[in-house]
Amino acid sequence: MSDAPDYRETVFLPKTAFPMKAGLAAKEPAILAQWAADDIYGRLREERAGRERFILHDGPPYANGDIHMGHAMNKVLKDIIVRSQSLLGKDAPYVPGWDCHGLPIEWKVEEAYRAKKLNKDEVDPVQFRAECRAYAEKWVGVQREQFKRLGVMGDWDDPYLTMKFDAEAAIVGELLKFAESGQLYRGAKPVMWSPVEKTALAEAEVEYEDITSTQIDVAFEIVESPIAELVGAHAVIWTTTPWTIPVNQALAYGPDVEYCLFKLGIAVDSHPGVNIFENPAVKQWHDRFIVIAADKVLCAEFEERFSNLWPGAACTLIEQKRFKGSELAGTLARHPMHHLGGFFAKPRPLLAGDFVTTDTGTGLVHMAPDHGEDDFLLCKANGIDPVFAVADDGKYRADWGWLGGQGSVINPKFNAPDGPICSDLREAGALLAASYDYKHSYPHSWRSKAKVIFRCTPQWFIPMDREIGGREALPVVESGVEGDTRGHAQGNGPTLRQLALDAIERTRWVPEKSRNRIHAMVEGRPDWVISRQRAWGVPIALYVHRKTGEYLRDTGVNARIVDAFKAGGADAWFTADHQALLGDAYAAADYEPINDILDVWFDSGSTHAFTIEARYGEGVRANLYLEGSDQHRGWFQSSLLESCGTRGRAPYDAVLTHGFALDGQGRKMSKSIGNVVDPLKIINESGADILRLWVASTDYFEDVRIGKEILSGTSDAYRKLRNTFRYLLGALDGFDEAERLPVAEMPELERYVLHLLAKLDAELRRAADAFEFNAFARALTDFANNDLSAFFFDIRKDSLYCDAPGSAKRRAYRTVLDTLFHALVRYAAPILCFTAEEVWGTRYPEAGSVHLLEWPVVDAGWADDAMAAKWSRLRTLRALVTEAVEPLRREKRLGSSLEAEIILGLGDAGDRAAVASVPFDEICIVSSLSTAETDGEGVTVIVTERHKCGRCWRHLPEVTQDGTLCGRCDEVVNG
Structure with a gap:
């Protein structure tokens, strides 16, 4: 047994309660509950009030089943963007929404009828609509909790639903704007028709199969x-x-x-x-x-x-x-x-x-x-x-x-x-x-x-190529006054197609190539078929003259229709006293009330009116719409056409499209194939942060793959980030402001790391502005793994563990670690929303949520390109030394790199000067390092005969025998 003293208790090892094992599936629900208890979303709205606003308008999913991977990918990406904009100091509200009308829900209710051998057509329409409403309410509740479990932060207590009375009133109000400006007509022409569902379909409701x-x-x-x-x-x-x-x-x-x-x-x-x-x-x-x-x-x-x-x-x-x-x-x-x-x-x-x-x-x-x-x-x-x-x-x-x-x-x-x-x-x-x-x-x-057919039926259309006169330019009937009730425009304005194509050019499309796709679709699309022969939805609340076939355009009548919808929802049309709505100027017997249902895409295309404008003011539009690439023919286009037809411009400043989630082999997920990857299962087993990191790490502008092996890689990346935070928390144990050292007094290595942080900060800001979170996640993880864990932390662990607490080098290191901590926990928060909260709460348990913080203050003046060029070269030379030492370690000739003495042959005088300007033996973590002038580059490794310090384990000439202390360690231990 050795008689050498045990100095382990004198070494300043990192201390933290932050566990290496994440246990996200168990921890995340508790964090969600704390957010709800603290009303983090509400506090953010209060604290950001008056700031520059960033509105990401949520495209409404259908309320008809558990969420799937496409939902998860979409919602997580939206949440990452909203949180990043909030981090940048903006007021970034997020109002989630649901599409509650239309065939998906009606079809499910009909399935229940068929299972009971009942005929839906024999049921009172209002009763049937009530069952559809109840079905939608059920799934809104289910999906709401599933989206929240993903970590998506928003106004979950007051989402927008297309079936809310105020929404239905707004939808019919938008329709009546088209009517008042003559942008509706009823005509018999072939439309895509589903014989199974007995209704017309829009192009966006159709998919092509061989x-x-x-x-x-x-x-x-x-x-x-x-x-x-x-x-x-x-x-x-x-x-x-x-x-x-x-x-x-x-x-x-x-x-x-x-x-x-x-x-x-x-x-x-x-x-x-x-x-x-x-x-x-x-x-x-x-x-x-x-x-x-x-x-x-x-x-x-x-x-x-x-x-x-x-x-x-x-x-x-x-x-x-x-x-x-x-x-x-x-x-x-x-x-x-x-x-x-x-x-x-x-x-x-x-x-x-x-x-x-x-x-x-x-x-x-x-x-x-x-x-x-x-x-x-x-x-x-x-x-x-x-x-x-x-x-x-x-x-x-x-x-x-x-x-x-x-x-x-x-x-x-x-x-x-x-x-x-x-x-x-x-x-x-x-x-x-x-x-x-x-x-x-x-x-x-x-x-x-089921296959569809082209079938000619009387339908209602919004024309793409009819000139729009504008509501104020048309001779619209004022309440109770006879006048022009024709359903056409006067020919003194652009067409809806022209307005939409112009709006496309004025909109930012991410990625840029998606502009061409929607441009081609709008350029070649037929008139918009807005009528459906269904029961569940907003009716086309028009009155058509039984003799002339023209629809009534009267602002007073329209106002009464909208008020009736506000009071009783769309059901008010089916139970209406039509004479009361028409007023004294018209006889109900002369008019046919239209009971066709509006295309559900018109519903969702109107959401900007009753969500954005209703909450933030008339004329306000979204900064961003974000959905899958299929929505070029769906929500992006219906919203564009609706807004152009009523406001003359797009409802959004920018549109981001992402690809589809495929299985690990690149196949479309299918229950019949058995390759469906369930996001809820991933959350329950691994935690939502793993799924969120996967979303951020993918090239989501294209189709992306997800499977067991891919998620395993994501888990590895997460583990490395978590360990980075764990190290920072441990290394900063007990740090206070008195220990902070000014940047000017720091060693060059610390100043170089601050340079890297400044560069990272600029790159992350650029990526956040471009909505490129794959680049954001990659830059963050590369910095943590390559610049910190494998380089900075590795070099400075000796100073952290063994230098005196008051030494300038250790203080400089811990000062930089503190700066890194405050930056990295904020950078990670939009993506790893649960883990960032856990990290922040571990260090500052009484400081509130990390998601109330703003972008870190990183001094751009820390950037020093000349110094960075020098250190880039030093890192290359360090890699040469490491490469030469590793074979000896594998062969057991060296126990660690600290036992190596290095002679570094360098032909370039600048390289020799750079090496001489820093303690390169510390940088390479070797016993000693000297340079020699040679024709090229070469590394000679010598196993040192120096004795090892019993505390820091460095092999130094001042250590007289193994186990005794070097001068530094003796001063720290013995004062």
């Missing part, structure tokens, strides 16, 4: 044509929607497309014993004439499709006559089912359509104005109106002459080659080809996941 459809070629016999040879031939169309053939009213050709009259030759192929002409359908087409585009590729594809339908037949097109599409003007054909009479007996005109191409099909397109926008516009221009043959459930009307009462038209079996449509066409001798093998992208409802 499907396989039946493709068919159908022959229309030509009965009249300026080209005499065509009479008796068949114009052939190709379609992937067989169900639209029963609603066909015309054919379209390309005026500049070259067409050809072909004889259809059918030859017997090499199947022995097969006589294809025994099939009357095949025999019928042999040597018959058809008209299709003369394109070689299309002709070859047609031959193949025909041959595939009739096994054993080999189809050949034999050219007879070529002509331009424009020569088809005046040509008439008959519907394949003309023998049914009525609608089908009328000849079908061939019409010139600029949209007809030779990309696919036959170069001829059948026109069903009920079920296609091009079809509708071309037919309308030629006096052909829709017939509304397909009902809201996707079945043909019961009185329809062909397949009446049958469907649903989106059912693949109904459209199949052996389904009723193809069977009837085959029997009529009009089916040339049919196969269930056409793969393509097709729109589906994003809620029911």
